[in-house]
Amino acid sequence: MEEALNFQVIIDNFTYFMIGRYPNGPLGGLGLTMYLAVISCILSFFGGLILGLLSLSRYAAIRHPVNLFINAVRGIPLLMVIFWMYFLLPALMGKTVPEATTVIMGLTIFTSAYMSQIVRAGIQGIPKGQTEAAVSTGLKHWQAMLYIVLPQGLRNMIPSFVNQFVSLIKDTSLAFIVGVSELTHVGTQINNRTMAFPTEIFIFIAAVYFVLCFAFTSFSRWLEGRLAWRKSI
Numbered sequence: 001m002e003e004a005l006n007f008q009v010i011i012d013n014f015t016y017f018m019i020g021r022y023p024n025g026p027l028g029g030l031g032l033t034m035y036l037a038v039i040s041c042i043l044s045f046f047g048g049l050i051l052g053l054l055s056l057s058r059y060a061a062i063r064h065p066v067n068l069f070i071n072a073v074r075g076i077p078l079l080m081v082i083f084w085m086y087f088l089l090p091a092l093m094g095k096t097v098p099e100a101t102t103v104i105m106g107l108t109i110f111t112s113a114y115m116s117q118i119v120r121a122g123i124q125g126i127p128k129g130q131t132e133a134a135v136s137t138g139l140k141h142w143q144a145m146l147y148i149v150l151p152q153g154l155r156n157m158i159p160s161f162v163n164q165f166v167s168l169i170k171d172t173s174l175a176f177i178v179g180v181s182e183l184t185h186v187g188t189q190i191n192n193r194t195m196a197f198p199t200e201i202f203i204f205i206a207a208v209y210f211v212l213c214f215a216f217t218s219f220s221r222w223l224e225g226r227l228a229w230r231k232s233i
Contacts, residue, residue, distance in 0.1 A: 048115025
């Protein structure tokens with residue numbers, strides 16, 4: 001007869017799951033997962049914004065290399081990008097780089113490529129007549145983009161940005177490959193130590209990811225409905 005699930009291992013290690021050894025050691029667990037996701041999301045927003053604008057440049061010398069970079073990154077698995085950052089950054093900087101930093105850089109580059117397409121679609125969704133009207137009033141092209149087109153486009157991009165953030169939370173689980181002590185890595189450590197509760201540990205980890213992703217997905221749907229309601233007024 002099979003034994004019932006025993007989640008006592010979760011209760012005994014709950015603090016370790018949440019924050020690792022912090023404050024007596026480095027941050028880990030869910031706390032580090034959220035740190036990686038938030039920092040990468042902020043950097044990816046600006047990276048995606050810059051890449052998206054450059055991909056729409058009127059100058060082919062700028063537009064084509066940027067689009068080539070975006071398509072190249074999007075065509076490579078995230079795990080490969082993380083490995084590149086893990087081995088490439090120390091070689092370029094000539095010193096040891098913290099594993100968490102290499103993961104943030106990998107996530108930022110990868111997510112920026114995807115966010116750039118959100119920015120591009122958001123800008124192209126604004127009627128070109130608005131840009132032409134702004135230019136006819138004396139504004140330069142970059143001023144029309146900055147003051148007229150981009151503010152409207154960003155409002156339409158917000159739900160997609162939130163969805164990308166949800167995907168980014170799940171992508172942080174790949175950080176355990178390079179030894180970053182985020183939630184999945186902590187669960188693996190506890191499982192290797194106990195060797196008795198793998199089902200309970202990974203059910204708990206899956207539940208944590210589900211709650212986080214469901215909360216942000218629900219927020220995205222609410223935000224999308226809110227923006228649609230305001231647009232209809």
